[in-house]
Amino acid sequence: DTEVTQTPKHLVMGMTNKKSLKCEQHMGHRAMYWYKQKAKKPPELMFVYSYEKLSINESVPSRFSPECPNSSLLNLHLHALQPEDSALYLCASSQPTGGHFSYEQYFGPGTRLTVT
Amino acid sequence: DQQVKQNSPSLSVQEGRISILNCDYTNSMFDYFLWYKKYPAEGPTFLISISSIKDKNEDGRFTVFLNKSAKHLSLHIVPSQPGDSAVYFCAAIPIQGAQKLVFGQGTRLTINP
Numbered sequence: 001d002t003e004v005t006q007t008p009k010h011l012v013m014g015m016t017n018k019k020s021l022k023c024e025q026h027m028g029h030r031a032m033y034w035y036k037q038k039a040k041k042p043p044e045l046m047f048v049y050s051y052e053k054l055s056i057n058e059s060v061p062s063r064f065s066p067e068c069p070n071s072s073l074l075n076l077h078l079h080a081l082q083p084e085d086s087a088l089y090l091c092a093s094s095q096p097t098g099g100h101f102s103y104e105q106y107f108g109p110g111t112r113l114t115v116t
Numbered sequence: 117d118q119q120v121k122q123n124s125p126s127l128s129v130q131e132g133r134i135s136i137l138n139c140d141y142t143n144s145m146f147d148y149f150l151w152y153k154k155y156p157a158e159g160p161t162f163l164i165s166i167s168s169i170k171d172k173n174e175d176g177r178f179t180v181f182l183n184k185s186a187k188h189l190s191l192h193i194v195p196s197q198p199g200d201s202a203v204y205f206c207a208a209i210p211i212q213g214a215q216k217l218v219f220g221q222g223t224r225l226t227i228n229p
Binding site: 004031040042043045050091092094104105106107108109110 | 120148150152157158159160161162165205209215216217219220221222
């Protein structure tokens with residue numbers, strides 16, 4: 001299994017809603033990532049989990065709350081989002097190799113989020 | 117400040133010819149470079165990479181060249197095939213930042229029959 005899956009594919013939410021994005025991989029990867037991609041822009045790193053611990057937070061607003069319940073799952077909890085948070089949210093994973101993680105990251109198809 | 121730049125938003129190439137995608141970077145602390153390919157409604161797919169200690173890496177139809185003095189890398193695809201039509205992202209990793217991919221803006225490659 002060389003796949004990263006993300007659910008849902010599309011999500012529309014109001015500014016007062018609470019929702020969650022889910023990411024799953026069964027490749028034995030121990031690093032998982034959240035990226036945000038706006039239209040015609042490159043993906044931008046949000047969070048990194050290494051061995052189920054948050055290792056990088058790129059100064060993301062607290063209305064985005066990541067969670068890594070186990071080595072295969074990564075969630076992104078959303079609350080009180082703004083319309084400008086509408087974007088494609090990509091999940092990725094990478095495997096440990098030697099004393100660090102592989103540079104190659106495997107991406108899921110993304111969740112298209114629209115905040116109204 | 118865009119540290120990784122792909123100055124051509126789009127490129128059109130005839131099937132069977134060579135496609136050359138370019139990428140420039142400004143940060144001399146980048147240690148490793150990757151190319152990703154993205155189809156619509158899919159996540160980026162890893163294509164090929166190169167370490168900063170090398171100047172060329174080849175994998176089948178894909179070759180990446182790195183010119184450190186010019187802070188420039190390029191991806192050559194030969195021969196180009198219709199299935200190569202996609203958006204190509206250049207990405208870089210800083211020294212001691214193995215998990216922080218910095219992407220360029222992407223180049224949309226169209227292969228014409």
